[in-house]
Amino acid sequence: MHAVKRQMIMLIIGTLVLLASSVCFGTGIPDKININVIQKYYAGVEFNHASHINSLKDCGLCHHHTTGAQVSDPNCARCHKNSGAQPVVSCKGCHNADPFSPESLKEQRDQQPPVYHRDKPGLKAAYHMSCLGCHQKMGGPTGCEDCHKRNEKGDELFRAGKFAPKTPAKPKKSHH
């Protein structure tokens, strides 16, 4: 009986310790991240965060200065050389999912001081520029569907799959 109780206590303590250690890293480092900002046309991506951490080591490559890593961009380093870890490190915490809505544009225009972070890409572009940019350099997969399969709505948009043009074929040599 006592043994079971002790086991339970150990388990609870263990969980707490584990939680506490993740909290120390900020918000807890997830091993897998589900990315689904373009799920209208594509299946979501289960991003293997852990394997990317293992192979890259440098958090700053994707997270800029927010994890407290040393920044390499001299322009960022002017302010963030020693700015330390930030409370928000996730992509979607800073990059706007709807960067060109009238509200977002107004917010950007009213930003004070009107100097920094003015050319911040939206969330979808932040993912693609970061992922694709690195994949191109390091020989990772670069095709659209290498990362996310198109769904039916996407096929319809691209006129692919069962929505492919009925009269396919001869690339017309007509000159307009």
Next chain:
Amino acid sequence: MIERRDFLKGCLACGVTAASIGVASNDALAAGSFEGYPDAMGVLVDLTRCVGCRSCEAACNNEQKLPEPDLRFDDTSVFEEKRRTTDKAYTVVNKYQVANKETLFRKIQCNHCTEPACLSSCFVNAYTKTKEGAVIYKASVCVGCRNCMIACPFNIPAYSYSSPLKPLVKKCIFCYDTRLKEGRPPACVEICPQQVMTFGRRADLVKLGHDRIQANPAKYVDKLYGEKAVGGTSWMYLSSVDFGQVGMDAHIQNEPIIANVKDFLGFVPMVLAIWPALFTGIHLLATKNKDGHHDHEGGDHQ
């Protein structure tokens, strides 16, 4: 004799005066002075970001309810030739292999000029430059003269040659009806995975473009294409190579296209006003002799 000489002198004097007035008023309304509507929107295109996925073409087709394409939108064989906009595709992406082995893609669509040549050339007034920045057109009044196709410095307006009954000029309208009017970005901008296109107030984008060059002078050529070209365009471009290498007119004039013809066109009203009077006078004088009232001594050449 004297009468006739005076008459001709008078005509000449009138003509010269009218011409000089015409030229002077042209200078007062010099083309290129219009700086654009203050809150007009625009798009900053960064050619270094495009990966040639053609999502913009697909989104445009869907948004504008254009006919089925010949090939799927994920077919990259289209890059084998340089395409232009057509009545079935208001935007197309072309691929350019530039000198240093770099591959660049460029999306082509209407640049929505501040002083559009298509608008100036249209004699039925089909075109409008809206305060939001779009150059739109009223297809119902188009008579199919295709002046706008010749006038456009970017070769954008296309013609629905395939439609035998009601062929019309067709081009990108900045998604005016469905999006821009409400302050939302066009479909191509919204779908682009790489944010090749940045949507915002044109005035802000000019600054943003220069800031981007300044922040990365090694990456970009020091020119914001469209800031000044043909009087300024709503769509502007940044590139890592000379714009001529990606199929753009690198030596495009800064003056609006209308400046090329405005002086000449200033003479047209003058001609319309003076010539009828002039030729009526000549006719009267000429026929006066025919009636037999010769003031010549030798009236042998009737």
